Amino acid sequence: MKRNGVIIALALSVMAQNAMAKTLNVVASFSILGDIVEQVGGDHVNVNTLVGPDGDPHTFEPSPKDSAMLSKADVVVVNGLGLEGWLDRMVKASGFHGTLVVASDGIKTHTLEEDGKTVTDPHAWNNMANGARYAQNIQAALEKADPEDAADLKTSGSRYIAQLQQLDGWAKTQFSAIPQAKRKVLTSHDAFGYFSRAYGVTFLAPQGLSSESEPSAAQIAQMIKQIKADGVKVWFMENQLDPRLVRQIASATGAQPGGELYPEALSAPGGVADTYEKAMRHNIETIANSMK
Numbered sequence: 001m002k003r004n005g006v007i008i009a010l011a012l013s014v015m016a017q018n019a020m021a022k023t024l025n026v027v028a029s030f031s032i033l034g035d036i037v038e039q040v041g042g043d044h045v046n047v048n049t050l051v052g053p054d055g056d057p058h059t060f061e062p063s064p065k066d067s068a069m070l071s072k073a074d075v076v077v078v079n080g081l082g083l084e085g086w087l088d089r090m091v092k093a094s095g096f097h098g099t100l101v102v103a104s105d106g107i108k109t110h111t112l113e114e115d116g117k118t119v120t121d122p123h124a125w126n127n128m129a130n131g132a133r134y135a136q137n138i139q140a141a142l143e144k145a146d147p148e149d150a151a152d153l154k155t156s157g158s159r160y161i162a163q164l165q166q167l168d169g170w171a172k173t174q175f176s177a178i179p180q181a182k183r184k185v186l187t188s189h190d191a192f193g194y195f196s197r198a199y200g201v202t203f204l205a206p207q208g209l210s211s212e213s214e215p216s217a218a219q220i221a222q223m224i225k226q227i228k229a230d231g232v233k234v235w236f237m238e239n240q241l242d243p244r245l246v247r248q249i250a251s252a253t254g255a256q257p258g259g260e261l262y263p264e265a266l267s268a269p270g271g272v273a274d275t276y277e278k279a280m281r282h283n284i285e286t287i288a289n290s291m292k
């Protein structure tokens with residue numbers, strides 16, 4: 001009788017665990033997405049990130065360890081829009097059979113002309129309104145993969161989305177208080193196209209949409225001319241890139257250093273930009289302060 005009691009208790013506890021919802025194994029392609037998944041998913045997700053803090057998502061080279069991590073994931077979250085050129089091969093090679101979520105789904109994109117080709121700008125998260133859309137897409141995907149926790153995910157997702165929308169409004173007021181002629185800065189690569197359109201700031205950058213591209217001597221000379229003509233006074237480092245090229249160009253124009261921006265990689269945990277929200281707030285404040 002006692003023995004039966006133990007068995008029944010065991011069976012009940014197994015049933016309870018099954019009904020209680022699982023912790024989803026999620027792999028995010030880069031650190032900003034990893035943080036959005038954590039904010040929305042809370043205790044219901046275990047997040048691993050392929051391109052970590054201070055890492056360049058354009059030029060990433062996956063290791064066999066990354067591939068093994070992908071093969072065990074329930075959900076993989078990527079930006080899409082051509083950011084992760086290394087991903088398709090990796091997904092195929094890893095034998096991943098879970099759900100692939102494209103966080104940028106439904107975003108209004110824009111294109112740029114680069115070396116005679118029309119290229120979609122992948123850096124959509126640098127507009128906070130788009131970031132809120134990313135969070136919505138991620139929330140919907142997590143709810144689908146873990147329906148038992150849908151109510152919890154809805155609560156944490158909505159709270160987080162509201163915070164991003166509030167920050168978006170705050171960013172607009174920060175920049176609208178600054179005269180348009182002063183809202184011009186120099187950075188390393190074209191990561192701020194969506195930021196530029198959302199908040200009315202002009203960015204010049206010697207490297208194109210992907211940090212892989214290298215400008216010619218003639219393009220650099222042209223850029224120096226343009227910086228002087230446009231009266232660009234400040235330049236910024238990007239945490240995930242070597243600043244030598246932009247520093248060299250800046251020094252030829254007299255532009256002053258404005259600090260470091262986090263356009264596509266978080267800082268290490270404990271740093272000034274270790275969440276998406278903190279990175280955006282830091283970028284907005286640093287850029288706005290440089291114009292005052």
Ligand SMILES: [Zn+2]
Nearest residue numbers: 191209211264
């Ligand atoms: Zn980039």
